[in-house]
Amino acid sequence: MTEVTAVVPQGGSKIIIHPATVRVTHWLNALAMLVMIMSGWRIYNSEPIFPFRFPVELTLGGSYDGSVDIHNEDGLAGALQWHFAGMWLLAINGLVYVSYGIVSGHFRRTLFPVGPAAFLRDAVAALRLRLPHRLGTYNAVQKTLYLGVLAAGVIMVLSGLAIWKPGQLQELAWLLGGFEAARVIHFIGMAVIVLFLAVHIALVIIVPKTLPAMITGRSVIDQAARRE
Ligand code: HEM
Structure with missing residues (x-):
């Protein structure tokens, strides 16, 4: 779907900025990511790799009954269920987004x-607060x-599969250096x-006009700005 002129108010056109597929998959992805990250932190807490645990209040899992150390085992089964549910949403939604893209x-x-070169130019302009957002x-x-972040998503799916099924997916686990x-x-x-x-959310806060467009898909665009 390309940009479509919908209404023409004074000095600008109301156009579709983000196609519906991009918007729907973006917000489903945000939900899936939240579930994956929060439940992932609880799973990590039950067997940390590094000498720290995530604050349990920021994690997602089963409820605590107080019978087990909440930083350790309690809620692990629930966290795994959340993680797998989020995984299917993330994978199917991601496939739809990437295929559409x-x-x-x-x-x-x-x-x-x-x-x-373009990255450096725009990064310098952004740091000098001279990067206009169109x-x-x-x-x-x-x-x-x-x-x-798309590349990170692919790496997450591959490494997640290798951890989930290290036996069946031996080659994948081997490629990643083992379990x-x-x-x-x-x-x-x-x-x-x-x-x-x-960074993404900080940028949305700095340029808030981007948010309604990612929800409704439409925004009024100044014609002069578009001709730049
Ligand atoms: C509450 C969380 C989030 C908010 C408020 C948010 C907001 C936005 C907004 C406003 C845009 C449009 C930017 C623009 O027009 O300049 C955007 C685009 C995008 N966001 Fe997010 N986002 C969130 C979560 C995420 C997450 C979790 C990911 C991936 C891990 C993500 C990946 C992207 C990508 C890839 C685009 C470009 C989409 C495209 O055009 O294909 N966002 N986001």
């Missing part, structure tokens, strides 16, 4: 081209962040996604 040309139009057009920093290495890769992927989310 490739087939419709959405990725080609909005995420490419991008390279180190709705419907991603700058090179955004393109890089979105492509990066323990796959766990560390899965953890690093999570950290990258959480970092992306922090």
Whole structure:
């Protein structure tokens, strides 16, 4: 679906910025990610790789009955159920988004081209607060962040599969350096996604006009700005 002029108010056009498929899959993905991260933290807490645990209040799992150490075993079964439910939503939704992105040309139009020179130029402009945001057009920093988080998503699915079925998927586990290495890769992927989310949400707060457009799909665009 390409941008469509809907209404023409004074000095601007009301156009579709984000196609419905992108919006629906984006918000389903945000929900799935939240479930995956919070339940993943509870699963991690039951057998930490590093010398810390996540605050249990930020995690998702079964309720505590007080009979077991809440930082350890309690809620693990529930957390695993949440994690697998989130996994199916994430995988199916991700497949729909990626297929749509490739087939419709959405990725080609909005995420490419991008390279180190453009990234550096836009990153410097952003740091000097001189990077204008035009709705419907991603700058090179955004393109890089979105492509990066898509790559992190693929790594998460692969490392998650290797941890889930290390026996059946021996080759995959071997490719990732074995079960323990796959766990560390899965953890690093999570950290990258959480970092992306922090930057992503900070950018939405800095440029709030992007949010309604990602919900309704439409926004009034200044014609002069679009001709730039
Ligand atoms: C509460 C959480 C979130 C909010 C408020 C949010 C908000 C937004 C907004 C407003 C845009 C449009 C940006 C623009 O027009 O310049 C956007 C795009 C995008 N967001 Fe999010 N987002 C959230 C969670 C996530 C998560 C969890 C991911 C992935 C891990 C994600 C990945 C993306 C991607 C890839 C795009 C580009 C979509 C495309 O055009 O294909 N977002 N988000």
